[in-house]
Amino acid sequence: MKKLILLLLSVSFLSGNPLNAQVNRLLNKVSKSVSNPVGNKPESASKSANQEPEPKCACDQPELVLDLGGKLKLMYSEITISTRDDGALLVKDRTSGDFYIVKEGNPEGPVKAGDSRLAGFNNVDDADRPKNANAWTNNEYITVSGDKYTIKFNGKTYGPYGQLNEFKVSKSKDKFAAIVIENVPFSEADSKKMEAAMNNAKTDQEKMDLSMKYSQMMMQKMQQGGGPNSMMATLVTNIPGTTYDPLKSVGGRLNSDVKYDDILFTTSDKVIDLSNKVLLTLKPDASGAENIFVNTANTKYAYYKFGTLTFSDGTTMSDMFNLHLIKTGGQVYLAYMYYSPKKNAIMQCKIPF
Numbered sequence: 001m002k003k004l005i006l007l008l009l010s011v012s013f014l015s016g017n018p019l020n021a022q023v024n025r026l027l028n029k030v031s032k033s034v035s036n037p038v039g040n041k042p043e044s045a046s047k048s049a050n051q052e053p054e055p056k057c058a059c060d061q062p063e064l065v066l067d068l069g070g071k072l073k074l075m076y077s078e079i080t081i082s083t084r085d086d087g088a089l090l091v092k093d094r095t096s097g098d099f100y101i102v103k104e105g106n107p108e109g110p111v112k113a114g115d116s117r118l119a120g121f122n123n124v125d126d127a128d129r130p131k132n133a134n135a136w137t138n139n140e141y142i143t144v145s146g147d148k149y150t151i152k153f154n155g156k157t158y159g160p161y162g163q164l165n166e167f168k169v170s171k172s173k174d175k176f177a178a179i180v181i182e183n184v185p186f187s188e189a190d191s192k193k194m195e196a197a198m199n200n201a202k203t204d205q206e207k208m209d210l211s212m213k214y215s216q217m218m219m220q221k222m223q224q225g226g227g228p229n230s231m232m233a234t235l236v237t238n239i240p241g242t243t244y245d246p247l248k249s250v251g252g253r254l255n256s257d258v259k260y261d262d263i264l265f266t267t268s269d270k271v272i273d274l275s276n277k278v279l280l281t282l283k284p285d286a287s288g289a290e291n292i293f294v295n296t297a298n299t300k301y302a303y304y305k306f307g308t309l310t311f312s313d314g315t316t317m318s319d320m321f322n323l324h325l326i327k328t329g330g331q332v333y334l335a336y337m338y339y340s341p342k343k344n345a346i347m348q349c350k351i352p353f
Contacts, residue, residue: 052341055319
């Protein structure tokens with residue numbers, strides 16, 4: 001051990017500051033191991049974790065979400081967390097591959113991969129879905145029949161549509177919005193047939209004939225389906241007073257997580273409601289944000305990017321995850337979670353928003 005320390009010291013004299021800092025940290029670890037001779041019981045991982053400071057985003061009265069000690073015995077560095085619309089959390093232990101479903105602080109599990117109880121959680125269904133599966137197959141509001149999509153919402157039927165690009169439902173489950181195309185002259189099945197036929201064509205004349213054939217098919221389907229207007233993207237929703245201007249919302253997407261119990265369009269620099277009214281213009285730094293949140297009064301916003309939550313007034317917070325809007329006692333809050341080394345638990349804080 002003494003030889004190792006002398007070697008490290010000699011290296012530190014020959015190196016610059018960055019390496020010196022690394023050597024000092026390593027020397028501290030070596031010194032601790034020397035001062036703790038073989039036979040003495042080392043400090044437990046949980047005790048050393050408790051010595052770490054609480055993150056700066058910690059609040060005065062946080063709510064307990066999940067105790068990682070106790071019966072679970074999970075390490076924070078070895079878990080991943082995903083969410084579901086009803087507020088439930090899914091905790092995956094990467095070491096064992098087991099899942100735990102957490103509702104109102106009560107964990108259920110372990111649950112094995114493929115269990116039906118995992119349905120609805122972000123990033124879980126997609127991983128198990130076959131690559132060639134239709135993205136809307138398991139949606140409770142959408143019926144897929146051949147190349148057509150029908151929306152059934154609160155007792156009403158919308159469609160069928162040749163293409164369904166986006167579909168969002170509000171938190172209260174009483175509103176929906178979708179971007180659809182009524183008539184697609186060339187379905188995916190048609191495209192595959194055309195591609196196979198073109199690949200099997202032996203001469204340029206055969207390819208020319210096939211091209212003319214499929215062009216005529218497209219024209220016939222356009223005429224039968226309502227003309228060129230039926231091939232344009234349109235907004236379908238049960239929210240009154242809505243219009244859709246694809247030029248105004250260019251590059252934008254429907255979003256049901258931006259404002260509590262509402263559905264809005266978000267672009268790289270704007271938040272737009274479904275009547276095409278610009279609610280807020282975002283700062284350039286908000287471009288590419290993972291999440292954007294708008295308060296109830298449409299007077300301020302916040303965006304989460306690279307692990308930092310930035311408010312429109314310039315205030316910043318970091319070291320949190322799972323940001324979402326909730327409503328308690330008539331008040332809307334921007335809630336977030338963080339890991340507490342002191343309690344070895346996942347906690348939640350709420351900011352009036």
